[in-house]
Amino acid sequence: MIPAAFDYHRPTDMAGVIALLQEHGDDARVMAGGHSLIPMMKLRMADVPHLIDLQSVSGLGGISIGSENIRIGAMVTQTDIIADDALAKGAPILREAALQIADPQVRNMGTVGGNVANGDPGNDMPGLMQCLDATFSLIGPDGVRDVPARDFYEAAYMTARTDEEVLTAVTIPLPAGGYAYEKQKRKIGDYATAAAAVQIVRDGNICTAASIAMTNLSDTPIYSEAAGAALVGTSVDDAALAAAADAMQGDIDPSEDNRGPVAFKKHVAGVIVRRAITRAWSRA
């Protein structure tokens, strides 16, 4: 498995990245950790004449936790997410999810930016970011713009990011309440058969807010507004769980693959979302 030849660029600032993207257009791709792109290049399923490595670009790292938001630089790795104790306090669902991504070596290379920007329906961070109502910062020739994660994904590998833009950071409103990231997979290193990200706010015995997103159950991550809405105002009892799962089913559209046929995936999605809600509720 040998990739086709390419020119390699390692710019040190974002202006340099943008200039390269403008110069080479479709022929250029930016790369963070490379663990999605390199296998595709090795299988010659991605043709990248100009590879722009982001590792030396300043300003793409760091996790900062403010009073209202968390900002995570695009080059922050899954390992960084897991290791950050303040982040684990502020948004514990991130560590819980990151631990369920790939394996230790891959998490050392895999970045948040790469995971969310690639548009691979199997990636876990996009659904998670939709659940958390994150905003993605994109920089391009025309400057900076923010796109909500819930509006970012259009189809498999198709996102709101244009070819000349780079995703630089993810901003997450500080989450409240209980959380859970529940993922069924065949083994460590696998994509989800079904995964659910849930954040839930509880006042006494009543749910006051709930956010639910599903992974690998459509060609994009699925933020199921209806599933969250089905929980609000309830005590998250069996009826509410059933209503939320039903609402979620209306939003997903899984396809058959080696993990199983559609009926199985839908069923498991229902089980997983119930378990995630139950666990999040118990933590709320």
Place this chain on the structure above:
Amino acid sequence: MKDEVTRDERVANLKGMGCSRKRVEDARFTQGKGNYVDDIKLDGMLFGDFVRTPYAHARIVSINTEEALKVPGVLAVLTAADLEPLGLHWMPTLAGDKQMVLADGKVLFQGQEVAFVVAEDRYAAADGIELVEVEYEELPVIVDPFEALQSDVVLREDLVGEGGTLPDGAHGPRKHHNHIFRWEAGDRDPTAQVIAEAEVVAEESMYYHRTHPCPLETCGCVASMDKVNGKLTLWGTFQAPHAIRTVVSLISGIEEHNIRVISPDIGGGFGNKVGAYPGYVCSVVASIVTGKPVKWIEDRMDNLMTTAFARDYHMTGKIAATREGKITGLQCHVTADHGGFDACADPTKFPAGFMNICTGSYDIPTAYLEVDGVYTNKAPGGVSYRCSFRVTEAVYFIERMIEVLAIELNMDAAELRRINFIKKEQFPYTAALGWEYDSGDYHTAWDKALKAVDYEGLRAEQAQRVADFKAGKTRSLMGIGLSFFTEIVGAGPVKNCDILGLGMFDSCEIRIHPTGSAIARLGTISQGQGHATTFAQILASEIGLPADSITIEEGDTDTAPYGLGTYGSRSTPVAGAATAMAGRKIRAKAQMIAAYLLEVHDNDVEFDVDRFVVKGAPEKFKTMKEIAFAAYNQAIPGIEPGLEAVSYYDPPNMTYPFGAYVCVMDIDVDTGVPDIRRFYALDDCGTRINPMIIEGQVHGGLTEALAVSLGQEIAYDDMGNVKTGTLMDFFLPTAWEVPNYETDHTVTPSPHHPIGAKGVGESPHVGGVPCFSNAVQDAFRPFGNRHTNMPHDHWRIWKTAHDLGLHD
């Protein structure tokens, strides 16, 4: 004179049989100094790689290599047209069929080799492959063997005569153009009669899916033709280096003494590396053409898609019994999917391997087996993936039929096994399908296993779980998987076992050095089994020199005696026996030398651990070390100088290891996720040479069994595309998915083996697969499950639950 060390200490110093000697191989492996084939780097070495077809069945209209040859660094592109003048565009398979080396007019499976690009480095080769233009004309694809036997589509035109006649195949008449062979064992009519008259008959069809051995190191080789001296050296991942040398000589015309085959360290084999592959032939040709060494190494997709699948057996059985559960007869029919070429690695007379061990551990008076081999548009292979030839299939079949019969009889499956076991006093036991089992004590092993796991307690717990499930208190079920297997390994007696006409004996040659150390060479080749450690232990016990003073060498055909290699758990039963026998020849000569030195008659000295002592006068002795030196510096009348021996061992029979396994599994009914709570494995491999290594073999074999039964498959779509071509989809469990195993043993030596050893490497796989599968199936038995096919991955387990109405 008094000994300074006790006899026990002298025994311990030898590190002979029975001790957990640490492995001598480990120093280099743990320091990154192993020497695997891809580590070989020769001056001017070129790289070869294949253009492979994306289509499973197509005619080749044209191949254009012009653009590829323009890539800087690309030196040659070989196609069938280039090989044809040499007669090398096809090659013989181990199963009596022939196989295309490079596509000759058509392709028969996805990934088949079409052209071989030879370049200065692997990058240029890869770029060249991209530019070879092949025009295909697609043909109808058949991936189902039952469809193949009905279809007008001819897969192998080369096997159809004029006017559509069907010449006989290597194993007799063929009944259809896509049929390869029919093979029978046992008595057809008497078995049919027993079944017709039986009080109870259980019938079941099962599919043992297609999978792959997938060693972590793929297959590969380096061919180096020295044109000056006319010598070809071929390094490769060969489980049978001598057989490869003979095959290369036969198909290339190079005289065998001018070919040196070397198997360096091998990164796991599991059956994948027994056969001969187009890559080997093309590398040799490319080296001859270019005059330079040529390396070919498969990538993982090549490996999974093209070299050596395992299983793909569609099995239908009928088992007859009395109402009390005494089995009276067994019938089995197999439709065997062999893919585009019959490249099974079986002894010549056994086109379905030892599938006729399918009466298992049970005293079944009447049986009949019939196997039909069929061509389809899938990769060739049919190798023994961590088992003796087709024994996993046989054991899976009988261990499922037993469970199904237990359901039919409404009986406990452990008890049903017990009342049908061959009894200890019946050994040697001749089974209805012909094999003579050497030794066994099944009842003792079974009772020990059931007691160890508290079988009664487990069943009570399971009953409670079922009650809780029905009451809505849990969504988890509990399965108790049982399996009692008898392996048939150590192929084999030359009178009925050969590969390409080469008898399946094995060999050992020993040279004792003057200072009392030694080197022994064998015809086998370790792929992780630790031969350098264990064969030295056998010798240490046989010749009384410390194992640490004995080097074991394998894999170089210029130095090692001829042998048939390592697979089918044959190393210990055959080469291990040769080692012991060669050691005994050394000892016999040493006895004469000792007698001479001690000035007594030969019969007046006897062997004691590490020396010969004068009978009745233990203070008079000569150590083996002293004797070794004497062999080189004394002129002893009537005895040649030196101390060497060689033994070629033709085993009188196969060996029959057995074991009792129990698996306890919890199953999440809603997601189909299994959780292996406990796995107990009792193995009886006869005399135990190195318990540490045996235990390691059991852990590894069970883990491969877990993989095969719970998810590992080579799956095709209707177009013949491989759906599981990378390790994302081809299930190899990580440390996270694998449990800790409890190991146990009994010891029933083989009566015909010089040291009583039977072999163990494959037992855990053979016994493990049905055990895991039975655990899954047993969990659903209380709800009406009878049989579901492997692999029991999440969705199939879920489907079992779903079909039983457990999600309603």
Place this chain on the structure above:
Amino acid sequence: MSDKIHIKMTVNGKPEEFLAEPRELLIYTLRERLNITGPHIGCETSHCGACTVTIGGKSVKACTMFVAQADGADITTIEGIGGPDDLHPLQTAFKEHHGLQCGYCTPGMITRAAALLEENPNPTEEEIRFGMAGNLCRCTGYQNIVKSILAAAAEINASKEAAQ
């Protein structure tokens, strides 16, 4: 073919400098250019971990990194972890507890385990199984690998204590 670029890296403490095509995969750089053949190639899709090396203290799969990315990197392979005169406790423990069979996964396995013990000097069995899940072994069933790592951790901790 694209232009070769100038690469500098440190491998097992030794500075290396050469020209290479950017697409050269780090595993081939190590194995074929620098003759460091301890790390192996098993799957080529970052699933098996046979190619594991340590870069800047972190375990990385060298089959999924271009040499260009590793320009400037400080790399440790199994050869840098310990040799005949200074065996790492993991190397000793793998032999002592039969943590290997064919040896093909072993360099990656030990290299990863060494990093794991840096990250977590006192791992539980569960933490070892989780922390080693990026490395496949086809021979051992992992049981003795886990045992070896537990033993090495105990050994390392004991000698640290003794040194204090």
